[in-house]
Amino acid sequence: MSSRVTTPAAVGAGRRGAKPRRRPPILLGALAGLVVAAMALPLIYLVVRSLEGGWEPVAEVVLDGDTLAVLGRSALLAGVVTAASVAVSVPLAWLTSRTDLPGRRAWAVLAALPLVIPSYVGGFVLVSVLGPRGMLQGWLEPLGVERLPEIYGFPGAALALTLFSYPYVFLTVRGALRGMDPAMEEAARSLGSGAWETFLRVTLPQLRPGIVAGALLVALYALSDFGVVSILQYESFSNEIYIQYRSAFDRTPAAILALMLVALTVAVLLVEGRTRGRARYHGNAASRPAPRVPLGRWRWPALLFCAAVVLLALAAPVGVLAFWLVRGLAEGEPLRPLWNAAWSSVYASGLAAAVTALAALPVAILSVRFGGRISGFVEKTTYLGYALPGIVLALSLVFFGANYAPWAYQTLGLLVFAYTVHFLPQAVGASRSALLQVRPSVEEAARGLGRGPVRVAATITAPLAGSGVVAGAALVFLTTMKELPATLLLGPTGFETLATRIWGATGDAFFARAAAPALLLIGISAVPLYLLVIRERAK
Amino acid sequence: MLALTILIAAGCGEPPPQGGDGGGGDSGGGDSGGGNGSETTGETTAQEALKPGEGSLVVYSGRSEELVGPIFEQFEERSGVDVQVRYGDTAELAATILEEGENSPADLFFAQDPGALGALDDEGRLTKLPDDILGKVPSRFKADDGDWVGTSGRARVVAYNTEELEEGDLPDSIFDFTDPKWKGRIGWAPTNGSFQAFVTALRVLEGEDRAQQWLEGIQANDPFVYPDNLSAVEGVASGEVQVAFVNHYYLFQVKEERGDDLPAANYYLEGGDPGALVLAAGAGVLDTAENPEAGQEFLEFALSEEAQQYFADETYEYPLVEGVEINDELPPLSGTQGPEVDLSNLDDLGGTLELLQETGVL
Numbered sequence: 001m002s003s004r005v006t007t008p009a010a011v012g013a014g015r016r017g018a019k020p021r022r023r024p025p026i027l028l029g030a031l032a033g034l035v036v037a038a039m040a041l042p043l044i045y046l047v048v049r050s051l052e053g054g055w056e057p058v059a060e061v062v063l064d065g066d067t068l069a070v071l072g073r074s075a076l077l078a079g080v081v082t083a084a085s086v087a088v089s090v091p092l093a094w095l096t097s098r099t100d101l102p103g104r105r106a107w108a109v110l111a112a113l114p115l116v117i118p119s120y121v122g123g124f125v126l127v128s129v130l131g132p133r134g135m136l137q138g139w140l141e142p143l144g145v146e147r148l149p150e151i152y153g154f155p156g157a158a159l160a161l162t163l164f165s166y167p168y169v170f171l172t173v174r175g176a177l178r179g180m181d182p183a184m185e186e187a188a189r190s191l192g193s194g195a196w197e198t199f200l201r202v203t204l205p206q207l208r209p210g211i212v213a214g215a216l217l218v219a220l221y222a223l224s225d226f227g228v229v230s231i232l233q234y235e236s237f238s239n240e241i242y243i244q245y246r247s248a249f250d251r252t253p254a255a256i257l258a259l260m261l262v263a264l265t266v267a268v269l270l271v272e273g274r275t276r277g278r279a280r281y282h283g284n285a286a287s288r289p290a291p292r293v294p295l296g297r298w299r300w301p302a303l304l305f306c307a308a309v310v311l312l313a314l315a316a317p318v319g320v321l322a323f324w325l326v327r328g329l330a331e332g333e334p335l336r337p338l339w340n341a342a343w344s345s346v347y348a349s350g351l352a353a354a355v356t357a358l359a360a361l362p363v364a365i366l367s368v369r370f371g372g373r374i375s376g377f378v379e380k381t382t383y384l385g386y387a388l389p390g391i392v393l394a395l396s397l398v399f400f401g402a403n404y405a406p407w408a409y410q411t412l413g414l415l416v417f418a419y420t421v422h423f424l425p426q427a428v429g430a431s432r433s434a435l436l437q438v439r440p441s442v443e444e445a446a447r448g449l450g451r452g453p454v455r456v457a458a459t460i461t462a463p464l465a466g467s468g469v470v471a472g473a474a475l476v477f478l479t480t481m482k483e484l485p486a487t488l489l490l491g492p493t494g495f496e497t498l499a500t501r502i503w504g505a506t507g508d509a510f511f512a513r514a515a516a517p518a519l520l521l522i523g524i525s526a527v528p529l530y531l532l533v534i535r536e537r538a539k
Numbered sequence: 540m541l542a543l544t545i546l547i548a549a550g551c552g553e554p555p556p557q558g559g560d561g562g563g564g565d566s567g568g569g570d571s572g573g574g575n576g577s578e579t580t581g582e583t584t585a586q587e588a589l590k591p592g593e594g595s596l597v598v599y600s601g602r603s604e605e606l607v608g609p610i611f612e613q614f615e616e617r618s619g620v621d622v623q624v625r626y627g628d629t630a631e632l633a634a635t636i637l638e639e640g641e642n643s644p645a646d647l648f649f650a651q652d653p654g655a656l657g658a659l660d661d662e663g664r665l666t667k668l669p670d671d672i673l674g675k676v677p678s679r680f681k682a683d684d685g686d687w688v689g690t691s692g693r694a695r696v697v698a699y700n701t702e703e704l705e706e707g708d709l710p711d712s713i714f715d716f717t718d719p720k721w722k723g724r725i726g727w728a729p730t731n732g733s734f735q736a737f738v739t740a741l742r743v744l745e746g747e748d749r750a751q752q753w754l755e756g757i758q759a760n761d762p763f764v765y766p767d768n769l770s771a772v773e774g775v776a777s778g779e780v781q782v783a784f785v786n787h788y789y790l791f792q793v794k795e796e797r798g799d800d801l802p803a804a805n806y807y808l809e810g811g812d813p814g815a816l817v818l819a820a821g822a823g824v825l826d827t828a829e830n831p832e833a834g835q836e837f838l839e840f841a842l843s844e845e846a847q848q849y850f851a852d853e854t855y856e857y858p859l860v861e862g863v864e865i866n867d868e869l870p871p872l873s874g875t876q877g878p879e880v881d882l883s884n885l886d887d888l889g890g891t892l893e894l895l896q897e898t899g900v901l
Contacts, residue, residue, distance in 0.1 A: 127770075133777040152763075230730075230766040243730055243901060246630040250889070251637065328796060391631060395638050402639035410644060489635050493597060493623040493644070504603045504626060506769075511796055513605065 024370045025453060031362035032378050038359075038421055039381045042388055043262065045396035049255035061256040067240075071260060074237035077158060077229075078222040078268070084162040085218045086211055088309060089169035095302050097177045099293045107306045108174065109526075109533045114313035115167035116525030118482035120227030121502060121518050122164045125317040126156065127231060135320070157234035161222050163313040168221070169214030171532070172433065175471070176210030177203075179437050182290035195293070208275075209436070213429045216272045220265060220387040220425075237261055238389045245391055258392045265387035269380050318522065321515045328512015338501065338517055345497040346524060348412065348487075349480035352419035357473035359420055360427035365457075367428075368435040382428050385421040390485035393422055398489055410492055418486040423479050427472035434468020435461070474528040481525050498524075595621040596833040599636060600649040601629025602820060606854050607649065613849075614840045620833045629655045629732060636825065637662060646828035647837060649690075649820075652732035654739075656687040656823050657886040665823035669835060675842045676859045680819045683883040689819030690841045691850040692857035694872065695737050696787045696805040697814065698775045704782070709806045713741075713814025714749075716782070717756025726763040726771045726783035729900045733768065733786050733818050738895065739885040741813045744878055747894070754898040769793070776803040784814070788855040791868060807870060811878045819859065819882060 024032075050058055061067055095101045096108040114122075129135045132147045140148075151159070180203070188198045229236040237257065244254035295302055329335065360382075367379040385393060397418050401409035408414045438461060446456045462469075484499050491497075498521040505514035600607060604626050615622045625632070629651040636643050636659060648665075650656050659665050665686035673685050680689030697716075699709060710716065716725060728734055741750040763780045765771040771783035772793050787805050794801050808814040822841065824834035840846055847858035851866050858865060865871060895901040 128773075131777065131779060133779045231770070233764050233766070245634055246628065246730055246732075251634060331796065331798060333796070395631075395634060398635050399638040402642040402644075406642050409642070485631070488625070488627040489631065493625045500626070504605055 024366055024375075028362050028366060032366050032375075035359050035363055035424070036378055036381050038417070039385055039424070041400055042385060042393050042396040042421065045399050046255045046259050046262070046392070049251050050259055052252050052255075057252055058256050061253050062260065067257070067260070070235055070237050070240050071264060073154075073235060074223055074261075075264060077154065077161070077234065077236055078219045080158050081161045081165065081222040082215045082219040084158065085166035085169045086215055088162065088166045089173055089214065090207070090211065092306065092309065093170050093173040093177055095295075095306065097174050098290055099295050099302070101295060101299065101302055101306070105533070107310070109530050110310045110314060111170055111306065112167045112529050112533055113522070113526060114164050114317075115171075116478050116481065116522050116529060117164050117314070117317050118227065118484070118499065118502065118518070118521070119160070119164050119225050120231070120484070120506070121321070121514075122317055123160050123228040123231035124506065125320045126160050126163075127151070129316050129320060130156070152233045154234055156232040157229050157236070160228045160232055161225060164228070165218045165221050166313070168217040169211060171471075171475070172210040172214035172429070173207055174533075175430075175433060175468075176207050178289075179433075180206055180290070185290070210433065212272055212275050213433065216268070216383070217386075217426065217429065219268055220383060223261060223264065223268070224387050224389045226389055226391070237264070241389055242391060245395075251395070254392070258388060261387065261389075262384060265384060266380075268387075269383055273376070273380075318519070321518050321522075324511040325515035325519065328515065331512070333512040335516060336513070338498065338520055341496045341498050341501045341517060342520055342524065344495060345481055345499065345521070348415065348419070348491075348495075348497065349477045351412070351416045352423070352480040353473040353477035355416055356420045356424055356427045356476040357431070357469050360424055360431050360472060361469065363424075363428050364431035364435055368432055369440065379428060379432075382424045386423065386425045388422075390422070390483065391489075393418065394486040394489040397421075397486070401490070410490065412492055412495075415486065415490045415492070415495075418490050419476070419480045419483060422483070422486065423476045426475040426479065427469075430472030430475060431465065431469050434465040434471070437468070438464040471532055474532045477528055478525050481521055594830070595623060596646050596830055596837060597644050598622060598624045598647045598649055598837070599632045599645045600624050600626050601632050601651045601655065602626075602649055609853070610841065610846055610849060613846070614837055617840065618833075618836055620836065622837075633658055636664060641827055643825060643827045644829075645825050646830050647822055647824055647834040649822040650687075651820055652736055652818060653687075653689070653821060653882045653885060654732045654736055654888050656682070656821055657883070658888065659823065659825075660684070660686045661886065664826050666826050666828070666831060668824065668838065672835060672838050672842065679879065679881045680859050681821070681883070682823075683881070687821050687823030688838060688842070689821040689859050689882065690838075691847070691854070692817050692819050692859050692872065693733065694787045694807065694857065695733065695814060695816045695818065696785060696790075696807055697782050698772050698785050698790055698803055699782045699806055700775050700778055700780075700802055701804050702802040703778060706804075706806060709782070711809065712812050713784070713808055714753055714756075717753060717760065719760065721782070722760045724781040725757060725760055726765055726774045726780035727757070728765045728767050728771050728783075728785070729895060730766065731768055734784065735888060735891050735895070736818050736882075736885050737784070737813065737816050739887060739891045740816045740878065740880050742887070742891065742894070743880060743884055744813050751894060751898060754894065754900055758898060758900060772803065776801050778802075782806075786818070787869070791855040813878050816878060816880060817857070817872060820856070 092107075092111050096104045096111065101107065127134065130148065130151045131137070132150060134148065137145055137148045150156075184206070185198055185202050188202045189195075193201065223236075224238055226238045226242050228234075229239045230242065238261070241254050241257045241261070244250065244257060363378055363382055366375040397414065398409075401414050405414070408417075442464070443456050443460050446460050447453070451459070481497075482499050484503055487495070487497055487500055488503070491500075498517040501517040502514045502521065505511070505517070598611065600611075604624070608624075611622045611624055614620070625645075627635070632648065633650070633655040636645055636648060639645075648656070648659060656665070660682060665682075667685045668688055670685075673681055673688055676689055680692065681687065697709060697713075699706075710718075738750060738754070741753060745753075763771075763774060763783075765774060765783070768783075768785040768789045769792070771780075771785050772789040774780045775783045776793060776797070787807075790801075790803055790805050793803070822838060824831045824838075828834055842860050844860065844863055847860045847863040850856045851858045851863060855866050855869065857869070857872055892901065
């Protein structure tokens with residue numbers, strides 16, 4: 001049982017045992033190549049549009065002092081949101097998976113749920129609750145509170161983005177904690193290390209890949225999100241890009257700005273590459289659960305912490321939506337049927353989840369099993385679509401679809417393709433972590449016993465890593481459910497999802513009409529999320 | 540929440556995947572006449588007006604389904620034309636049409652504001668409308684070249700909080716809001732198309748320097764920046780700000796949801812003040828339209844008494860066709876109100892954006 005293999009192998013230097021690196025099979029390479037080609041489409045579009053007017057406008061935009069300042073503001077926002085998300089998620093994940101916290105399973109589900117709240121809904125709700133004259137102020141008015149401090153600008157944007165994106169880190173860290181074999185921690189304790197020292201020196205390093213993977217998703221999300229920054233009035237880079245599209249109708253400056261955002265993304269990826277660390281932890285796929293740490297008198301502060309996070313990130317938005325719904329119904333607003341929109345949402349998101357999980361596989365296998373510069377490059381490119389604001393990605397596919405693939409344009413197929421390009425890294429990350437926990441020696445043993453590579457993949461790797469792949473698909477499902485710009489521009493004409501229904505209603509002050517689809521969206525998304533967390537438990 | 544989920548699971552069996560693969564049919568190429576064949580022909584026999592080839596109309600609508608969906612439905616019923624609508628943000632749809640180029644599936648573009656129509660017109664993407672359509676609308680609410688036409692009017696107003704202010708507290712001109720006494724009390728939405736059209740009007744009517752002074756003056760009063768008109772009106776109602784420069788109808792939309800006792804009202808600046816500009820939502824037929832006749836037919840319908848009355852009653856907008864009664868909650872757009880600006884003269888959006896950026900508003 002103690003045969004855990006901890007292999008600090010340099011990425012690219014093959015696995016332990018100094019065997020020469022195998023060449024990836026041609027089929028695998030070809031599939032990964034296809035994925036990279038798909039990822040390159042938005043970039044090609046951006047380059048074409050940027051250079052439309054020659055180099056002069058490019059220089060003008062890039063060298064503008066204001067542009068650089070806004071880029072800095074975005075980087076700051078992403079940095080703070082990422083740090084805050086890690087700070088919230090690591091204790092939450094640890095409390096809900098390693099301690100005797102009362103109701104820890106329920107807390108785990110509740111703490112993951114804010115992920116399903118669309119940022120355009122969450123940001124709006126946050127303002128109506130915490131705004132200077134919002135609901136909270138209304139409750140405090142009897143106490144003489146006339147106005148709450150401003151939440152607009154940096155603090156509000158950072159708070160909102162943290163609240164609705166920290167679950168990325170929470171989920172990956174929780175996954176890592178549960179997949180971890182407790183043997184090393186036990187060894188450390190038996191050798192005389194204290195609980196805290198063990199956590200810092202043994203547990204935390206093993207969590208690092210999980211933290212970094214989640215943090216990367218949070219950081220890039222914070223860079224590309226538009227909903228929160230526009231509602232909370234923070235002049236970020238994505239906001240700048242939207243302003244160009246929304247008011248200027250001049251696509252060249254917008255494309256140049258988007259390319260600069262891509263450059264910032266590449267910088268983030270380079271940082272991530274350094275922090276991810278070189279260590280690889282191949283877990284024992286059949287590891288036993290770790291013993292629970294008794295919290296003792298720390299139980300109450302721990303509960304308070306969980307409750308505070310859940311209250312702000314989940315209970316407040318859901319409560320406000322329910323309030324809007326009830327208020328609207330009281331004003332005589334009819335509840336309109338949402339079945340079509342709900343079904344379209346589930347159907348499109350389900351397809352996107354399946355396609356994306358499949359597309360992620362060759363990339364993840366290449367990266368985990370073969371390593372090397374090229375595999376690393378392939379994996380990194382999958383993040384580019386994720387880091388682009390939705391409208392940029394959507395317009396790039398409008399351009400390619402209408403002009404080069406008119407037969408596919410405005411079909412569900414192209415929409416699913418857009419979702420895949422957008423959300424691929426979520427699935428790649430989950431599949432990578434799952435594959436990392438399958439020891440290559442098991443696969444090698446099977447190969448050694450005469451099984452072909454495909455059969456090994458089907459009979460050994462897939463069952464062991466399968467649940468991680470499903471987890472990635474679930475994550476893609478959840479984010480696709482709330483996707484808006486691509487759905488509006490690329491969906492079949494008349495295609496209606498819950499997200500488009502929410503959008504259509506909020507644009508014209510019909511909060512009651514927006515509340516019903518928003519609550520339904522959250523309700524439906526909660527199901528796969530619940531299964532995701534429960535699955536971990538059963539492991 | 541769980542109950543909803545269960546409901547949904549139960550409901551899933553019935554409806555077919557909307558759009559689904561069928562979406563391929565209404566894309567790209569010219570498969571007009573496909574789709575709801577039997578239904579359409581059934582109604583066609585009843586409709587003598589329908590000419591052959593008028594099977595379907597693809598609309599890109601920057602106006603939301605909540606507001607204009609019923610108009611499309613009525614048109615579909617009347618004409619037998621199968622209407623397919625893509626709803627989205629006006630500017631994003633304009634950008635989409637530009638990206639689509641020659642292969643745009645859209646026949647008609649229905650926009651929130653003249654700015655987006657002007658942008659498409661500048662790129663030569665709209666076609667001239669027949670005179671009988673153009674003739675229905677006063678000349679300032681349509682393109683000079685006849686390439687787009689306004690369908691309903693919206694007035695720029697000052698929304699104010701009725702608990703903090705009375706109508707008498709409000710000044711006569713938009714320029715008076717640069718007075719330092721308004722510091723911290725103003726809300727606006729500078730990314731909004733109507734706001735930008737207003738700034739363009741300010742430049743046209745008062746000159747660049749005055750426009751710049753106004754923007755700088757308001758900037759100096761630390762205005763609250765809202766992402767759209769709607770949040771600005773919400774901000775007025777909650778007392779976050781005391782006044783906001785918005786379009787007139789948002790107030791009624793908020794009231795419809797929140798009840799009439801909302802502490803907010805509209806104030807119309809008078810005497811031809813640029814702050815009382817009247818804008819229009821409008822539409823144009825695309826140069827790449829497969830079915831321009833159906834697009835024109837729709838515009839005729841949108842300017843019919845029935846549709847104009849719908850805009851007046853349901854969306855609280857000003858009808859642009861004579862003889863249609865305005866909503867009784869609205870003051871009449873008499874000749875004294877609002878400046879006489881030709882909306883097609885408000886096409887220098889680029890200059891406005893430059894000014895907005897120069898003054899740090901954007």
